[in-house]
Amino acid sequence: MFWSKIFLPTLKDSPQDAEVISHQLMLRAGMIRKVTSGIYTWLPLGLRVLKKIENIVREEMDASGAQEVLMPMVQPRELWEETKRWEKMGPELLRFQDRHDRDFCLGPTHEEVITDLVRNNVKSYKELPLNLYQIQTKFRDEIRPRYGVMRGREFLMKDSYSFNIDKDSLNESYLLMKETYKKIIERLGLEYKIVKADSGAIGGDASEEFHVLAENGEDTIAVSDSSEFAINTELLLGEGEDINSLQGKPSPDGTGTIEIRKGIEIGHIFQLGEIYADAMNANVLDHEGKSQTIFMGCYGIGISRLVAAAIEQNNDDKGIIWPEIIAPFEVNIIAIGFGKDKMIAQAAIDIYDKLSSMGYEVILDDRNDGFGTKMKDAELIGIPINIIIGKQYTEKNEIELRHRDGQSSIGMIDDIETIFEYFKKENN
Ligand SMILES: Nc1ncnc2c1ncn2[C@@H]1O[C@H](COP(=O)(O)OP(=O)(O)O)[C@@H](O)[C@H]1O
Ligand SMILES: [Mg+2]
Known part of the structure; x- marks a missing residue:
């Protein structure tokens, strides 16, 4: 699922009548x-x-x-x-x-x-x-x-x-x-x-x-x-x-x-x-x-x-932290500059395809927003694992894996399947 397509109207502020x-x-x-x-x-x-x-x-x-x-x-x-x-x-x-x-x-x-x-x-x-x-x-x-x-x-x-x-x-x-x-x-x-x-x-x-x-x-x-x-x-x-x-x-x-x-x-x-x-x-x-x-x-x-x-x-204070078993998606790919940088877009889609074919439920943030907005929304909806792909990728071939609980690590993109599974295990 791509963020630009899914019907997912997030709100910045809490509605007045919501107490809990x-x-x-x-x-x-x-x-x-x-x-x-x-x-x-x-x-x-x-x-x-x-x-x-x-x-x-x-x-x-x-x-x-x-x-x-x-x-x-x-x-x-x-x-x-x-x-x-x-x-x-x-x-x-x-x-x-x-x-x-x-x-x-x-x-x-x-x-x-x-x-x-x-x-x-x-x-x-x-x-x-x-x-x-x-x-x-x-x-x-x-x-x-x-x-x-x-x-x-x-x-x-x-x-x-x-x-x-x-x-x-x-x-x-x-x-x-x-x-x-x-x-x-x-x-x-x-x-x-x-x-x-x-x-x-x-x-x-x-x-x-x-x-x-x-x-x-x-x-x-x-x-x-x-x-x-x-x-x-x-x-x-x-x-x-x-x-x-x-x-x-x-x-x-x-x-x-x-x-x-x-x-x-x-x-x-x-x-x-x-x-x-x-x-x-x-x-x-x-x-x-x-x-x-x-x-x-x-x-x-x-x-x-x-x-x-x-x-x-x-x-x-940032949002939901889903237990993996009921998370709406297991992985969120945050692609920074998806619309501008073809290399980033292609790499993000590759990761999306690979993890999807491994059976994971993946959502790809392909919107034109910057890192701040995307990260805020990611934390709000609480997907367990975020994969961040941006400049670091085009410059150093690196991506970041960030768990909603706070743990993060840097990895090389070529071996995404292994890195992902390792990160998932480490954070369980
Ligand atoms: N108004 C409600 N809204 C959401 N869930 C409810 C509501 N009422 C009951 N439930 C859920 O259904 C379960 C069984 O209901 P029951 O024990 O018959 O209701 P009550 O405790 O209100 O007499 C409850 O334990 C609760 O999880
Ligand atoms: Mg009851």
């Missing part, structure tokens, strides 16, 4: 643009990151044995009446009518639709356990959409639902999803905590949240300073108590003392038990031929929110 760093940087780096409150368009650069995260989630879900489906975004009122959530959900559920005056809503989550699918198509315990997932746009009419895609009204989620014959099997599916979520977040290279949580509107028994630790996190979590223990402070505090009263107290698990951290909830797993299946009559025949209510679990991970969370953890 990820929101500012996503706007400045030309990743997203606001359409209306809590609703965004993803531009090419942002979409590349979103898709990379989506694919990592998909790979790990597939590896866990879960199967991908795609449910509709529009859901009929009747299904929501069965679970009584048509009333319970309140104004977050966006309702509307079709031309026949029938009531519908935009799916904020899919327990009703998936339970309907399974009750109609699964008859025996032999077909369980079953774990179905989708990666899909959700709509929740959030009272306070904010921080860009971090708390949007329309957002991309991976949601999955397990169907089990009993509590033990549900527990196994739950633990498998917990491991899968750990793998996903570890692959993304993010620092996180698994936090005991409130089940909220979804209901059910056990529930844990995955939080990416970040100063701008909306949630306050209490973590032990010497064990894995972490709990959402919502669960520890009574009415009117404030958070300071927790600080330095002994950790509820008996190990260490409490520290208060800020977190961004990026995933949430629940053991729903029988509540949905009971309400919707989702039964199977057990091994004795008796009808048995299905046990369910549900598991969500916020894909668009993960993009913002990754930026909250990986930035400096």
Whole structure:
């Protein structure tokens, strides 16, 4: 991809209404643009990151044995009446009518639709356990959409639902999803905590949240300073108590003392038990031929929110510092004087072709701007490796490799493949 062609409108200054760093940087780096409150368009650069995260989630879900489906975004009122959530959900559920005056809503989550699918198509315990997932746009009419895609009204989620014959099997599916979520977040290279949580509107028994630790996190979590223990402070505090009263107290698990951290909830797993299946009559025949209510679990991970969370953890005053695995491009070639100097242009294109044919995702800055502008934009969009080619090349046959983290080295252009791979390894 060439900079002169890609639709990448970067901004020098932070837009006024962007409060947190990820929101500012996503706007400045030309990743997203606001359409209306809590609703965004993803531009090419942002979409590349979103898709990379989506694919990592998909790979790990597939590896866990879960199967991908795609449910509709529009859901009929009747299904929501069965679970009584048509009333319970309140104004977050966006309702509307079709031309026949029938009531519908935009799916904020899919327990009703998936339970309907399974009750109609699964008859025996032999077909369980079953774990179905989708990666899909959700709509929740959030009272306070904010921080860009971090708390949007329309957002991309991976949601999955397990169907089990009993509590033990549900527990196994739950633990498998917990491991899968750990793998996903570890692959993304993010620092996180698994936090005991409130089940909220979804209901059910056990529930844990995955939080990416970040100063701008909306949630306050209490973590032990010497064990894995972490709990959402919502669960520890009574009415009117404030958070300071927790600080330095002994950790509820008996190990260490409490520290208060800020977190961004990026995933949430629940053991729903029988509540949905009971309400919707989702039964199977057990091994004795008796009808048995299905046990369910549900598991969500916020894909668009993960993009913002990754930026909250990986930035400096110049811009984003992408973890290699989700960087929109792996290499940025900064060609200084591309339009004026044929030798530089040709050398830059050669490097571009070589690295592309090695399988790297490369972007070439062929614009007519000077080094300063190009470097500023490069640092803003945060590509891991920059290759700078300019006067030094025409004079001494040298190019510079500069990592977004600050390391740099000079190399001769003739052996770019070897130099590049060596530099990449050194900086990993
Ligand atoms: N408004 C939102 N904007 C972006 N992502 C969201 C939003 N609401 C939820 N998510 C993501 O979807 C995941 C699953 O949502 P869920 O736990 O059902 O929502 P909530 O915690 O708001 O009740 C969350 O962990 C989060 O990553
Ligand atoms: Mg949640």
